[in-house]
Amino acid sequence: MGNPEPPDPDEESARRRRQRDTEPIPRLQPEQDPGYGTDPSYSDETSYRTVYGADPGGTRQVHEEPVITYAPPDISADELAGLQIDSSGNIVRPRRVLPLEDEPTALVARYLFPTERFRGEWKRHWIHLAIPLLIGVFATFVLGYLSGYLASQEVAGLTTAVVLIWLVVLGWVAWRITDWYFDRFILTNKRVMVVNGIVTRKVGMMPLQRVTDMKYEQSPLARFLNYGTFVLESAGQDQALRxxxxxxxxxxxxxxxxxxxxxxHAVEARLGKEQAQQKKEEQEDGA
Known part of the structure; x- marks a missing residue:
């Protein structure tokens, strides 16, 4: 009797695939699910559906299995705050910038023309006064000690000169502080401006349409104290602000x-909503 022929590998693989595809998928019954009866997402009503399948022998099977339905999750309005849709169909995300100022100060208003929209004004960071303040403190200690020493030596003329020098230094520090107060960076919907000077006034501006590149730089100290240097590039060669x-x-x-x-347009839309909300709050307060 001859040896039986080995099975064809291709036919064997095809038979295994047919057997695997016709095996019924095991499903958990409701009472077998650990969360059944304790999970509030299960509904009390159970429906059934007809499932058709076949066993490995090819016999057709028909049976009913329960269909487990879940209640929709309870999501609060706070959780959806960052996914709200506006009238245009865009996602309304939380703002990362502070509200805009309502009106410019009298110092800035004189440089704005009626058709442009004011967006804000900023004084320079107090670090701008670091050197003048350090000079004033140093001069106070040094000149104070020197004037005391000269007074003990009964040198009246030099003592008076030292006091006058100290007053001049303090006057220069006060001048720098005043100049810092009147130094403003201004943003409108059409341009950026820098206004500075007390006796002599300097006004520089650059249209936003001409700004081709903008960046800001921060040293480690600037990051710690939250200030920076802005660099503006424009299409023209001569730049009033750079x-x-x-x-x-x-x-x-x-x-x-x-x-x-x-x-x-997004700025205008946000400002309109802020103004409407402000009017609503004023009406509620008045009522």
Whole structure:
């Protein structure tokens, strides 16, 4: 009697695939599910559906199995705050910038024309006064000690000169502080401006449409104290504004300028909503 021929590998693989595809998928019955009866997402009503299958021998099987339905999850309005849809179909995301100022100060208003929209004004960071303040403190200690020494030596003329020098230094420090107070960086919907000076006034501006590149730089100290230097590049060669030092909250200011350059309609829409909300709150307070 001859040896039987080995099975064809292709036919054997095909038979295994048919057997695997026709095996019924095991399903948990409701009472076998650990969460049944304790999970509030299960519904009390159980429906059934007809399932058709076949066993490995090819016999057709028909049986009923329960269909487990789940109640929709309870999601609060706070959880959906970052996924709200506006009237245009866009997702309304939480704002990362502070609200815009309502009106410019009298110092800035004189440089704005009626058709442009005011977006904000900023004084330079207090680090801008670090050197003048250090000079004033140092001069106070040194000149105070020197005047005391000269007074003990009964040198009246030199003592008076030292006091006068000290007053001059303090006057220079006060001048720098006043100049810092009147130094403003201004943003509108059409341009950026820098206004500075007390006796002589300097006003520089750059249209937003001409800004081709913008960046801000921060040293480790600037990151710790939250200030930075803005660098603006424009299409023209002569630039009234290019490097603006010691501006506070540079990330906040960067977002505002970029939004005004690329999404002006979004700014107008947000301002309209803020004004409507403010009027509503005023009416509620008045009632």
């Amino acid at each position: 490097e603006i030092k010691h501006l506070p909250n540079p990330n906040e200011l960067y977002l505002r300028v970029v939004e005004e350059m690329y999404e002006p």
